Amino acid sequence: LALRPQTRLSLWVAGLGLAGFAVFFGMLQIPVLSIPLLVAAALGYLLAPLLDLIESRGRSRNFAAVSVTLVFLAAAAVGALYLPDWVGDQSRAFAANWETGLARLHEFAALAENQIRAFAPFVGPLNLESQLDVKGSELGGTVLRALPNVLVQAILGLVMLPLFAFFLLRDGRLAKRALLETVPNRHFEMTLNILWRINEQVGAYLRGVLLEAGLVGLTAFVMLAAGAWATGLTGVLPMSGILLIAAVVGLTNLIPYFGPVAGGLTGLTYIIFTFPDSSMLTTGVAVVLAAVAVAQLADNAIIGPLVIGRAVDVHPIAVVLLLLVFGRMFGLLGLVVAVPVWVVARVLVSETRSAVRSYGQHVVDRRPA
Amino acid sequence: VAGSSLWENFFRPKGDRDVVSEHLANTVVFRDLGGRALRQIRELVHIRDYAKDDVVFFEGQPGSGMYTILSGGVRIVLNYGRDGETELVRLGPGDFFGELSLLDEAPRSATVVATGPTRLGGFFRPDLMDLVGRQPRIGVKILLNLSEVLSERLRRTNIELKAARDERNALRTRLGD
Numbered sequence: 001l002a003l004r005p006q007t008r009l010s011l012w013v014a015g016l017g018l019a020g021f022a023v024f025f026g027m028l029q030i031p032v033l034s035i036p037l038l039v040a041a042a043l044g045y046l047l048a049p050l051l052d053l054i055e056s057r058g059r060s061r062n063f064a065a066v067s068v069t070l071v072f073l074a075a076a077a078v079g080a081l082y083l084p085d086w087v088g089d090q091s092r093a094f095a096a097n098w099e100t101g102l103a104r105l106h107e108f109a110a111l112a113e114n115q116i117r118a119f120a121p122f123v124g125p126l127n128l129e130s131q132l133d134v135k136g137s138e139l140g141g142t143v144l145r146a147l148p149n150v151l152v153q154a155i156l157g158l159v160m161l162p163l164f165a166f167f168l169l170r171d172g173r174l175a176k177r178a179l180l181e182t183v184p185n186r187h188f189e190m191t192l193n194i195l196w197r198i199n200e201q202v203g204a205y206l207r208g209v210l211l212e213a214g215l216v217g218l219t220a221f222v223m224l225a226a227g228a229w230a231t232g233l234t235g236v237l238p239m240s241g242i243l244l245i246a247a248v249v250g251l252t253n254l255i256p257y258f259g260p261v262a263g264g265l266t267g268l269t270y271i272i273f274t275f276p277d278s279s280m281l282t283t284g285v286a287v288v289l290a291a292v293a294v295a296q297l298a299d300n301a302i303i304g305p306l307v308i309g310r311a312v313d314v315h316p317i318a319v320v321l322l323l324l325v326f327g328r329m330f331g332l333l334g335l336v337v338a339v340p341v342w343v344v345a346r347v348l349v350s351e352t353r354s355a356v357r358s359y360g361q362h363v364v365d366r367r368p369a
Numbered sequence: 370v371a372g373s374s375l376w377e378n379f380f381r382p383k384g385d386r387d388v389v390s391e392h393l394a395n396t397v398v399f400r401d402l403g404g405r406a407l408r409q410i411r412e413l414v415h416i417r418d419y420a421k422d423d424v425v426f427f428e429g430q431p432g433s434g435m436y437t438i439l440s441g442g443v444r445i446v447l448n449y450g451r452d453g454e455t456e457l458v459r460l461g462p463g464d465f466f467g468e469l470s471l472l473d474e475a476p477r478s479a480t481v482v483a484t485g486p487t488r489l490g491g492f493f494r495p496d497l498m499d500l501v502g503r504q505p506r507i508g509v510k511i512l513l514n515l516s517e518v519l520s521e522r523l524r525r526t527n528i529e530l531k532a533a534r535d536e537r538n539a540l541r542t543r544l545g546d
Binding site: 052055056173177180181185186188189192193196358359361362363364 | 415426430434449491504
């Protein structure tokens with residue numbers, strides 16, 4: 001079968017891309033491996049400029065990778081020292097107000113049902129309170145069943161993460177070279193260029209997304225702390241609670257549209273289940289909602305456009321479809337990776353199209369007599 | 370690719386590295402770089418093996434970088450496989466070509482074809498950019514060497530242009546007489 005050089009090039013890159021995505025999707029099926037690997041890859045992209053800076057000061061890559069990994073391990077060790085106390089404090093706060101929290105949720109469900117029926121009398125009984133009990137016990141059962149497995153995976157992941165991160169930081173370049181060695185001569189220069197461009201664009205995008213999540217978390221933290229101080233809630237909303245809500249708001253920001261809602265709901269749940277005094281509840285809810293709203297406003301108006309730009313804009317409908325499909329296929333992990341995977345695929349297609357056009361049209365099949 | 374695999378890349382014999390270093394040291398682009406810098410560049414060089422008549426790159430394709438010939442040889446051809454095919458030059462071990470592609474993506478000016486089993490060491494712009502970011506001193510040195518190559522070529526071109534103009538003027542004068 002005689003194919004045009006452009007067609008052959010397109011098939012080659014498409015095959016390479018499909019193989020890459022197949023390996024990636026296969027990996028997603030094994031969360032115990034894929035989660036630390038993905039986090040390590042994200043850290044690799046995030047920290048690459050820092051390693052380059054260390055290297056530019058005359059140190060070896062090995063030294064840079066070891067130093068950065070050691071700093072992370074030291075930070076993790078310090079965190080591990082404080083973590084049990086912190087978890088204990090939060091658990092005690094939740095346990096002490098558990099019944100109150102449930103009663104508040106019931107109260108809220110009854111209020112919501114009354115409001116709905118007042119506005120739309122034609123709607124039949126919704127039984128929100130009993131639904132809350134059923135869904136609550138279902139969720140509790142699911143969490144309890146999944147907990148041992150999640151704990152084992154988390155421990156394994158925490159052990160593997162520094163290893164993966166260290167080797168990706170130190171040998172990432174070597175691995176890319178080894179991959180390029182397998183590329184046939186006739187596609188070599190084109191593949192090298194495509195990989196480089198993809199790496200540059202994806203690296204910039206991932207660094208932007210992670211920086212954005214960090215800045216949104218920081219904004220939420222500042223707003224929560226300021227709100228708690230201004231409204232006199234510092235006694236019932238401690239710094240550890242503010243840190244927890246801000247971290248969740250930052251992390252969930254990785255998931256477009258639904259993330260901020262999930263972050264806000266987590267904050268509200270924290271308030272509902274830890275505030276001992278109901279008279280402060282409304283103020284607490286207002287502080288959390290205001291902090292999340294300001295963080296989102298800052299993200300949409302300043303942070304997002306500044307750190308990510310419009311280069312990788314994805315249409316909202318595409319985002320929703322991606323989240324539905326990836327969420328259905330890979331759960332929470334799918335929600336986090338959906339948009340980045342789409343961006344990588346889009347960069348791959350656009351770079352391939354332009355490379356095939358510029359390289360393929362000059363290929364001469366006929367050898368001279 | 371003849372004899373290339375992930376396995377071979379990781380376990381390539383050390384001797385290969387010495388050959389690459391030796392050739393790099395003799396290449397004008399890497400002139401006056403110390404042993405440590407050359408070792409760093411050697412790690413960035415892609416070793417590629419070609420059979421007889423394999424094309425390294427085609428005329429008109431975007432340039433990505435330079436090659437130094439480690440063994441074997443290449444011929445540089447204009448209009449390869451088309452009417453008016455012309456062989457410009459043959460190069461052998463120690464020679465290098467395509468160095469200006471380290472600076473921009475300008476189209477390759479000719480096609481390069483292996484004359485027999487040939488091993489090339491390729492050094493490409495993405496790796497140079499990376500090196501400039503990580504090791505600015507080495508990167509600047511390479512860019513200065515490339516500038517020297519460019520200025521030398523410009524000087525030669527000016528001399529040849531002047532000679533051609535003089536010749537044209539002499540011919541005009543002779544024809545006028």
